[in-house]
Amino acid sequence: MKKTLKTSLLRTLVLGTLSISAALYGCGGGGSSSAPSAAAGTGGATVNGSSGGTAGTSTGSPGNTGGETANGSTGCTPTLAAAESIALFPADNPWNSDISQAAVDARSAAIMALLAQSTSSGIFTDFGSGTYYGAPIGIPYRVVCGDQPKVPVVYRANGYDGNYGSESDPGPFPIPLDAPIEGNGVGDSHVITVDVQNKKLYELYNASLEAGGTAWGASSGALFDLSSNALRPMCHTSADAAGLPIFAGLVRYEEVAGGTIDHALRFTLPKSVVSPSFTAPARHRVFGSNTDPATPVPMGMRLRLKSAVDISGYSKTNQVILTAMKRHGIILADIGSSFYLSGAPDARWNNDDLRRLRAIKPSDFEVVQMGTIVDPSLPADRMLCAP
Secondary structure (H helix, E strand, O other): OOOOOOEEEEEEOOOOOOEEEEEEEEOOOOEEEEEEEEOOOOOOOOOOOOOOOOEEEOOOOOOOOOOOOOOOOEOOOOOOHHHHOOOOOOOOOOOOOOOOOEEEOOOOOHHHHHHHHHOOOOEEOOOOOOOOOOEEEOOOOOEEEOOOOOEEEEOOOOOOOOOOHOOOOOOEOOOEEEEEEEHOOOOOOOOOEEEEOOOOOEEOOOOOOEEOOOOOEEEEEEEEEEOOOOOOOOOOOOOOOOOOOHHHHOOOOHHHHOOOOOEEEEEEEEOOOOOOOOEEEOOOOOOOOOOOOOOOEEOEEEEEEEEOOOOOOOOOOHHHHHHHHHHEEEEEEEEOOOOOOEEEOOOOOOOOHHHHHHHOOOOOOOOOOOOOOOOOOOHHHHHHOOO
C-alpha cells in the first residue's frame, strides 16, 4: 500500500503441489495488494455443507468461534445472510450498475494487449475454503447490529506502511475487538464490519489491536453509508488503494448460493501496468509505472467479460460469478497480482471448482468506456483534490 514495496506471492497449483514465486510490487495509496493471501486452489477442499464460519463472521472456518449472537432487544441477528438482505448502496450506484450494454473504450484493444502481458494465466480467485499459511483464504468480514459498541480507532504508521489518518474517517467505529483480520495480521490486514441495522460499512487497512487490546490501530480507514451514493473526497484514500469500499466488490458465498451477484467485483493488477491516475468511481491513485497515454490503466477502470464468451460449461457457482462479470464488470481497486479477483473466505467454497475460472483470459475482457482520468501530479488535476 501507499509508497512501500512488498512481496506478493504468486501461487499456482502444479499436480497438487503449491509452487510459490515472489515478485515485488509497489502499492498505491489507501490500500494495497492483498498479500500474503492465497486464492482458491491452495487447499483442494470441496463443498462440505458446513456453516462457513461463525454467525456473522466470514472466516472460512466452520463452527462458532464466539461471534455475534441474536439481539433480543432489536430483533437483529447478525448473520452473513443478513448482510445480503440489505441494499449495498442504491440501485444506481456505480457498483450496482448494469454495464452490459455500455460502450467499449476506444483504447480497449491496446489496453487489453498490455494487460495480457502481465499474466501467463487467467482469472485467479483470491478466496476459497481452508487456510493458507494458517490464515483463511480471502478478505474476511464481520456483521454486527446497530447496538454494537464503538471502540477508538488510532491512525498510525508501523513497519508495514505509513499514517494516512488525514485522509481517513475518524473513529470510534463499531468494530468488535475480536473481528477477523485479513491474513491474521500479516500483509494488508484489512478489517471489515457491516452494520446491517444502520446500513453502514466500516473498513480499516493495516489494522491491529492497540492500547492493550482496547482500540484499533490502522494506517487508514473509511466509513461508507450504504444508503447513499456519496463518494470519498476527491484524491482521498479509503481502506483500499482506489478510495473505494472493499466489501462492495467481494465475491461472497452467501450471494453466490442465492444465485445472483448484483454488483461489480474487485480485482488487482501489478504496478508495472497501472497508471498513476484514477477514474470514477475511484477517488485515489496509486503510483503505478504505466505513463503511456495510449494505454491508460487508472484505478477505477472497469473491465467487462465479453458477451460472446461461452459460460455454459461452467458450474452453477462459476456461472454466477461470470454472469456478474458480464453484467456489472470488474473494477480495478488496488495494486497486486495480475487479475486476482477478491472474495471472502468460506468453508463452503469448492477450491477445485473455483480454479477452473483460470480458463478465463485477459483476451476475454474489454474495457468499458472511461470518463475523465484524473492525474493529481498535473497542476490542473491537483486543483480538483480535496484538502
